[in-house]
Amino acid sequence: MELNEHTHVLIVGLGLIGxxxxxxxxxxxxxVSAITKEPDDIAYALREGIIAEGAATPDPRLIGAADLxxxxxxxxxxxxxxxxxxxxxxxGTLLVDTAGxxxxxxxxxxxxxxxxxxxxxxxxxxxxxxxxxxxxxxAIFRGANYIVVPTPDSTPEGCALAAELGxxxxxxxxxxxxxERHDEMVGFLSQLTHCIAISLMTCNRETxxxxxxxxxFRDLTRIxxxxxxxxxxxxxxxxxxLLRQFDAFETEMRTLRDLLARGDRAGxxxxxxxxxxxxxxxxxxxx
Amino acid sequence: MELNEHTHVLIVGLGLIGxxxxxxxxxxxxxVSAITKEPDDIAYALREGIIAEGAATPDPRLIGAADLxxxxxxxxxxxxxxxxxxxxxxxGTLLVDTAGxxxxxxxxxxxxxxxxxxxxxxxxxxxxxxxxxxxxxxAIFRGANYIVVPTPDSTPEGCALAAELGxxxxxxxxxxxxxERHDEMVGFLSQLTHCIAISLMTCNRETxxxxxxxxxFRDLTRIxxxxxxxxxxxxxxxxxxLLRQFDAFETEMRTLRDLLARGDRAGxxxxxxxxxxxxxxxxxxxx
Numbered sequence: 204m205e206l207n208e209h210t211h212v213l214i215v216g217l218g219l220i221g222x223x224x225x226x227x228x229x230x231x232x233x234x235v236s237a238i239t240k241e242p243d244d245i246a247y248a249l250r251e252g253i254i255a256e257g258a259a260t261p262d263p264r265l266i267g268a269a270d271l272x273x274x275x276x277x278x279x280x281x282x283x284x285x286x287x288x289x290x291x292x293x294x295g296t297l298l299v300d301t302a303g304x305x306x307x308x309x310x311x312x313x314x315x316x317x318x319x320x321x322x323x324x325x326x327x328x329x330x331x332x333x334x335x336x337x338x339x340x341x342a343i344f345r346g347a348n349y350i351v352v353p354t355p356d357s358t359p360e361g362c363a364l365a366a367e368l369g370x371x372x373x374x375x376x377x378x379x380x381x382x383e384r385h386d387e388m389v390g391f392l393s394q395l396t397h398c399i400a401i402s403l404m405t406c407n408r409e410t411x412x413x414x415x416x417x418x419x420f421r422d423l424t425r426i427x428x429x430x431x432x433x434x435x436x437x438x439x440x441x442x443x444x445l446l447r448q449f450d451a452f453e454t455e456m457r458t459l460r461d462l463l464a465r466g467d468r469a470g471x472x473x474x475x476x477x478x479x480x481x482x483x484x485x486x487x488x489x490x
Numbered sequence: 491m492e493l494n495e496h497t498h499v500l501i502v503g504l505g506l507i508g509x510x511x512x513x514x515x516x517x518x519x520x521x522v523s524a525i526t527k528e529p530d531d532i533a534y535a536l537r538e539g540i541i542a543e544g545a546a547t548p549d550p551r552l553i554g555a556a557d558l559x560x561x562x563x564x565x566x567x568x569x570x571x572x573x574x575x576x577x578x579x580x581x582g583t584l585l586v587d588t589a590g591x592x593x594x595x596x597x598x599x600x601x602x603x604x605x606x607x608x609x610x611x612x613x614x615x616x617x618x619x620x621x622x623x624x625x626x627x628x629a630i631f632r633g634a635n636y637i638v639v640p641t642p643d644s645t646p647e648g649c650a651l652a653a654e655l656g657x658x659x660x661x662x663x664x665x666x667x668x669x670e671r672h673d674e675m676v677g678f679l680s681q682l683t684h685c686i687a688i689s690l691m692t693c694n695r696e697t698x699x700x701x702x703x704x705x706x707f708r709d710l711t712r713i714x715x716x717x718x719x720x721x722x723x724x725x726x727x728x729x730x731x732l733l734r735q736f737d738a739f740e741t742e743m744r745t746l747r748d749l750l751a752r753g754d755r756a757g758x759x760x761x762x763x764x765x766x767x768x769x770x771x772x773x774x775x776x777x
Contacts, residue, residue, distance in 0.1 A: 328704035348702055378701045388702045391694055396706040398746055399686055401765040406742035407678055413772045414665045415635055415675045417615035419683040419713045426706045427769040431762035435755050442750060449747045453740065455693035459685055460736045463729060468722050475718035478691040482714040485700045 222339025294319025324352030508562030509626025581606025611639030
């Protein structure tokens with residue numbers, strides 16, 4: 204199998220990410236269909252011309268016709284969906300997910316995947332503070348990272364296709380990580396940062412802070428508007444890795460606090476110089 | 491005294507903020523002069539036409555001609571500069587600073603301010619990740635907050651003029667706070683956020699994180715490129731207030747960590763809903 208104009212892509216879950224995939228893939232000439240629970244979302248996507256076909260129930264014909272199924276669902280719904288629709292998935296079909304956690308998910312998918320199907324984890328590291336297909340926009344993939352996560356149900360060809368999908372979608376950098384390394388990285392880079400943003404937003408009962416704030420507080424709390432259904436699930440599915448990140452961060456904050464409490468100006472400056480040097484590595488790759 | 495085209499404004503310290511003041515005020519027709527230690531910076535500002543006159547030493551004539559002196563210096567240099575040049579400051583001159591801390595500074599200025607001069611604290615809540623007059627740009631003031639901080643050396647007229655200066659510079663919102671409340675707010679909104687960004691950047695020795703990151707980590711660490719001379723001084727000058735903010739934030743992170751460790755999904759969602767609601771107040775006033 205190759206990705207080309209004959210490839211039938213079925214997107215399951217037409218939200219912000221699923222909708223953005225649909226836009227990118229339709230524009231590049233693939234045949235894109237979608238299954239999502241809201242008939243309105245299917246109607247919208249058909250009207251916008253970002254899918255060729257769609258259904259608000261798991262249509263066996265659409266599932267059977269798919270070469271590539273993108274599961275853009277909440278993590279816990281992914282193994283459920285595969286289990287419920289296993290009979291309709293053709294052998295040789297490639298399934299990828301778009302979830303923000305992998306270790307637990309990969310095990311759950313393994314228990315329900317039908318024989319002959321291939322599953323590769325993928326994590327598009329892009330998003331917006333608003334959800335839903337109506338806010339979908341594949342411009343969010345430009346400059347962004349995309350992680351391929353091989354699983355026991357992957358094949359080398361499946362992993363290559365999943366990586367190719369990332370390039371077709373417009374991601375700037377494609378990497379590969381094991382499920383465990385993925386969850387460790389994401390626990391730090393994404394989940395811990397969301398926890399910090401939440402705590403910043405909730406630790407101070409002061410009103411009218413918006414009148415006194417500069418850009419830094421706005422930047423650190425932009426993600427504090429958070430989808431509590433999705434993120435409580437992501438945090439709890441990656442609990443142990445995330446707790447380790449809490450602890451590492453708390454230890455580092457303690458170090459900084461102690462330097463401050465002792466009035467250790469030289470120590471503070473050393474830490475700031477390290478911070479500046481490490482952040483400079485990111486700036487090189489900034490959008 | 492009023493702010494008008496006859497007002498002589500002397501900017502002391504022609505860096506990012508002083509330079510941005512010079513651009514805004516010259517464009518609006520004020521007579522702007524500058525004193526800064528680098529002759530190159532004066533030459534640059536004259537060439538760019540953002541000041542009418544300048545000197546690389548504290549020229550008594552420029553000081554004596556000023557109606558309004560903007561002290562855009564590192565905090566510890568402000569009382570030193572006033573002390574060293576007190577003899578040249580005319581009675582009735584309004585002095586304002588642009589420093590990010592106030593309580594300690596206001597006391598130090600009080601001890602050296604010549605009779606008849608008026609001092610009002612001001613804090614322009616704007617900046618860039620790069621410094622120097624060559625990076626100055628008064629567009630950074632648009633949409634930003636400006637805080638007026640009355641001191642024992644202020645007059646009602648001086649405070650009104652300091653607020654008017656904020657409007658002339660292009661700030662979107664002008665507020666007034668006591669020195670203590672200012673430092674408490676800034677300890678939370680600006681200093682704690684910088685400490686968090688530093689700790690995020692230094693707590694994980696993992697290399698190649700930039701390949702796996704999404705926008706959230708980039709947003710939270712943008713300010714982790716930090717001028718260690720300035721910020722170590724700001725932190726240490728506001729040590730007690732900042733330590734209190736560390737403690738409040740740590741307590742809140744502990745609360746979130748405990749919910750996670752206990753697997754308390756309902757509690758996590760409640761905290762996220764509070765976070766979302768509080769952040770929505772900021773979005774209303776986003777640039």
